[in-house]
Amino acid sequence: MFDQYDALLLARFQFAFTVSFHFIFPAFSIGLASYLAVLEGLWLWTKHEVYLNLFKYWLKIFALAFAMGVVSGIVMSYQFGTNWSVFSDKVGPVIGPLMAYEVMTAFFLEAGFLGVMLFGMTRVGPRLHFVATLAVATGTFISAFWILSANSWMQTPVGYAVNAAGQFVPENWLTIIFNPSFPYRLVHTVFAAYLTTALVVGGVGAWHLLRERSNPGARVMFSMAMGMIALVAPLQILAGDMHGLNTLEHQPTKVMAMEGHFESHPEGAPLILFGIPDQQAGTVRDAISIPKVSSLILRHELNAPMKGLDTIDRANWPYVPVVFWSFRIMVGLGMLMLALGTLSLLARFRGGLYTWRPLHWFALAMAPAGFVAVIAGWVTTEAGRQPFTVYGLLRTAASASPLEAPAVAASLLAFIVVYFIVFGAGTGYILKLMRHAPHSGESGPEAGPDGLIRTAGITPAPAVNPARTLGAEV
Amino acid sequence: MPPFLDLPTLWAFIIAFAVFAYVVMDGFDLGIGLLFPFFRPGPERDSAMNSVAPVWDGNETWLVLGGGGLMAAFPLAYAIILPALYAPLIAMVLALVLRGVAFEFRWRDPAHRRYWDLAFTTGSMVATLAQGITLGALLQGIVVEGRSYAGGWWDWLTPFSLLVGASLVVGYALLGATWLIMKSEGPLQEHSYRLARPLAIGLILCIGSVSAVTPLLSGAYYTRWFAWPQVLFTAQVPLLVCICAALLLLALSRGRERWPFLLTLGLFALSLLGLGVSIFPDVVPNAVTIHQAAAPPSSLLFMLVGASVLIPIILAYTGYSYWVFRGKTGHEGYH
Numbered sequence: 155m156f157d158q159y160d161a162l163l164l165a166r167f168q169f170a171f172t173v174s175f176h177f178i179f180p181a182f183s184i185g186l187a188s189y190l191a192v193l194e195g196l197w198l199w200t201k202h203e204v205y206l207n208l209f210k211y212w213l214k215i216f217a218l219a220f221a222m223g224v225v226s227g228i229v230m231s232y233q234f235g236t237n238w239s240v241f242s243d244k245v246g247p248v249i250g251p252l253m254a255y256e257v258m259t260a261f262f263l264e265a266g267f268l269g270v271m272l273f274g275m276t277r278v279g280p281r282l283h284f285v286a287t288l289a290v291a292t293g294t295f296i297s298a299f300w301i302l303s304a305n306s307w308m309q310t311p312v313g314y315a316v317n318a319a320g321q322f323v324p325e326n327w328l329t330i331i332f333n334p335s336f337p338y339r340l341v342h343t344v345f346a347a348y349l350t351t352a353l354v355v356g357g358v359g360a361w362h363l364l365r366e367r368s369n370p371g372a373r374v375m376f377s378m379a380m381g382m383i384a385l386v387a388p389l390q391i392l393a394g395d396m397h398g399l400n401t402l403e404h405q406p407t408k409v410m411a412m413e414g415h416f417e418s419h420p421e422g423a424p425l426i427l428f429g430i431p432d433q434q435a436g437t438v439r440d441a442i443s444i445p446k447v448s449s450l451i452l453r454h455e456l457n458a459p460m461k462g463l464d465t466i467d468r469a470n471w472p473y474v475p476v477v478f479w480s481f482r483i484m485v486g487l488g489m490l491m492l493a494l495g496t497l498s499l500l501a502r503f504r505g506g507l508y509t510w511r512p513l514h515w516f517a518l519a520m521a522p523a524g525f526v527a528v529i530a531g532w533v534t535t536e537a538g539r540q541p542f543t544v545y546g547l548l549r550t551a552a553s554a555s556p557l558e559a560p561a562v563a564a565s566l567l568a569f570i571v572v573y574f575i576v577f578g579a580g581t582g583y584i585l586k587l588m589r590h591a592p593h594s595g596e597s598g599p600e601a602g603p604d605g606l607i608r609t610a611g612i613t614p615a616p617a618v619n620p621a622r623t624l625g626a627e628v
Numbered sequence: 629m630p631p632f633l634d635l636p637t638l639w640a641f642i643i644a645f646a647v648f649a650y651v652v653m654d655g656f657d658l659g660i661g662l663l664f665p666f667f668r669p670g671p672e673r674d675s676a677m678n679s680v681a682p683v684w685d686g687n688e689t690w691l692v693l694g695g696g697g698l699m700a701a702f703p704l705a706y707a708i709i710l711p712a713l714y715a716p717l718i719a720m721v722l723a724l725v726l727r728g729v730a731f732e733f734r735w736r737d738p739a740h741r742r743y744w745d746l747a748f749t750t751g752s753m754v755a756t757l758a759q760g761i762t763l764g765a766l767l768q769g770i771v772v773e774g775r776s777y778a779g780g781w782w783d784w785l786t787p788f789s790l791l792v793g794a795s796l797v798v799g800y801a802l803l804g805a806t807w808l809i810m811k812s813e814g815p816l817q818e819h820s821y822r823l824a825r826p827l828a829i830g831l832i833l834c835i836g837s838v839s840a841v842t843p844l845l846s847g848a849y850y851t852r853w854f855a856w857p858q859v860l861f862t863a864q865v866p867l868l869v870c871i872c873a874a875l876l877l878l879a880l881s882r883g884r885e886r887w888p889f890l891l892t893l894g895l896f897a898l899s900l901l902g903l904g905v906s907i908f909p910d911v912v913p914n915a916v917t918i919h920q921a922a923a924p925p926s927s928l929l930f931m932l933v934g935a936s937v938l939i940p941i942i943l944a945y946t947g948y949s950y951w952v953f954r955g956k957t958g959h960e961g962y963h
């Protein structure tokens with residue numbers, strides 16, 4: 155099946171496959187953990203039962219998404235060594251410690267309090283339970299901080315020296331951690347996670363509003379999600395624009411590929427909306443473009459000169475069609491998110507947020523848009539970094555493990571089979587949970603669907619006053 | 629000679645600690661997966677699963693720390709060992725995917741619960757075997773040229789690596805059984821006692837045979853164990869193993885609840901110590917020492933600052949999480 159490919163291409167495909175599958179879950183759980191913290195906080199503050207029901211409703215979904223994120227993440231932590239051993243040897247001294255800090259500050263925090271968050275409400279009482287929820291939410295954010303720092307260093311490497319063995323050796327840790335593209339990538343990715351979650355929550359709310367307009371849980375979640383999208387979508391477009399300007403400064407070839415600029419434009423570059431990039435011929439065929447607008451966006455001046463890929467050695471070109479199209483998918487979906495947010499504001503001010511069905515259908519259709527946009531964005535930035543793993547310094551071809559093609563082909567096939575079964579089933583279970591309308595007296599993840607209690611260990615005497623625990627409030 | 633506790637040596641101990649913490653915590657939870665087919669569907673299986681559901685995620689994080697720490701502190705070793713053990717490591721991570729999701733999925737889908745139970749057992753079995761094979765293959769030595777692995781993708785498969793793999797299966801199963809002795813009561817506890825006795829004898833035989841073969845694998849191992857005068861120190865390890873094994877058998881026959889688990893952990897700790905005696909100061913046996921593989925001091929020091937503050941905090945809240953879910957998992961939990 156994979157005979158025609160070499161070990162390098164297979165390893166790249168395997169990494170892309172496993173990391174894309176993995177990132178779907180954190181993209182959702184970073185936002186969802188924060189949303190759960192907000193819901194639980196609102197419940198503790200207002201004592202309105204609807205927040206508690208929504209908390210339990212989304213907590214069950216979180217348990218599934220988080221488990222899938224954890225197990226697909228273990229794969230990533232070993233894949234650097236199994237498939238990219240030369241990269242690990244050379245870059246390990248710099249990005250290894252960043253990832254070790256991710257494990258020590260984030261993974262343990264999330265894992266240590268996840269059990270309490272999922273199963274511990276009746277054992278520790280609502281206040282300590284809220285602390286556990288906050289710990290998990292904070293953990294997801296810290297995790298994003300470190301892993302995005304590591305990734306950003308590969309895009310914009312600074313603060314290092316190279317030793318006799320050819321390894322990158324850290325010289326200044328603050329410079330490495332806060333490398334030039336990191337702040338932009340962090341903000342852009344965290345906003346993306348919030349939008350992804352808001353779109354899912356909004357889509358689920360819309361679905362239940364379409365079926366039962368008066369469902370209080372559906373109303374609250376739809377209203378919260380639409381408010382979030384109306385707020386974050388414009389901020390995200392602004393952050394994306396600033397990220398793009400940063401990329402232009404530090405990784406110009408990536409921007410050339412995103413824009414489809416094979417040729418240089420000394421007197422203002424056109425904004426190519428659509429077209430068919432031809433890597434061989436070095437041109438975009440059938441391009442629909444607006445003259446000089448690319449210069450306006452990227453240089454804030456109509457006639458600013460823009461260099462094209464013709465100024466770059468062909469051996470250092472990324473594969474333009476992938477970067478070009480993934481970028482357009484991301485931007486297009488971003489514009490649709492802005493439209494959804496704006497329409498929801500309009501509906502809100504006219505008092506039709508819960509009754510305007512076209513808005514609900516639109517929100518439902520947009521439910522998966524965040525995932526698609528997030529993956530498209532990562533494809534843009536990762537494929538745009540090619541043909542390097544460490545931009546400009548270490549080539550991808552010189553990063554891979556000395557493995558035989560059949561070994562990588564076999565593992566890739568195994569990943570595809572296991573991932574489709576496991577994550578297919580998991581997505582099915584999440585959709586099944588979402589299909590149930592949120593209702594009064596919602597059960598939490600400590601109860602299985604057939605009524606079995608899943609707590610681990612029975613405290614000989616109740617550790618907390620039962621009157622203070624969740625069950626008593628409902 | 630470098631001073632005894634320089635940065636690379638310190639990091640070798642920290643990673644050894646992470647590996648031991650992983651074995652302590654994930655060993656019993658993989659062991660419960662191994663024993664799952666012996667438990668009856670229904671309350672017995674559910675109780676066994678419940679005893680680990682809130683903590684399995686934290687347990688596996690130690691494996692990530694071991695792998696990530698190796699990359700950060702000994703990047704050359706990480707770069708040589710992982711490609712050499714490609715097939716078992718890929719099998720291990722895939723198996724951990726299967727068993728990890730089974731914790732949640734079996735509750736969400738009662739109609740297909742037996743399939744997820746099967747995934748839980750298969751995943752636990754493959755992950756355990758792969759970890760043992762990885763250890764065995766590392767011990768028997770891997771081919772290195774320059775800064776990379778230079779062998780084939782089936783080199784790991786030998787009778788010795790399979791022996792270590794099988795031994796780890798027996799060892800984790802015993803950890804699982806003794807954990808359940810501690811955490812359950814009634815029929816599940818009785819069942820666990822019945823499983824633990826033959827497993828304890830099996831583990832003692834396994835430790836004996838692996839220990840007998842290891843010094844013969846390489847001249848360096850033999851010297852490190854038997855050269856005079858350090859044999860006076862190394863001989864204490866097998867002696868302690870014998871004492872620990874005898875106490876374990878005694879504790880099981882007297883029906884003690886906590887001691888069997890703790891003594892099994894003692895056997896694991898002594899085995900790890902024995903492993904250390906065999907390979908120290910190498911990290912890739914007979915090829916790369918910890919000092920050759922170590923990351924530069926700026927990397928090691930940067931991480932050490934964090935590790936010395938964070939690892940105690942991690943142990944504290946991990947302990948808290950176990951404390952919250954303390955006590956027996958019993959049938960009272962089922963309505």
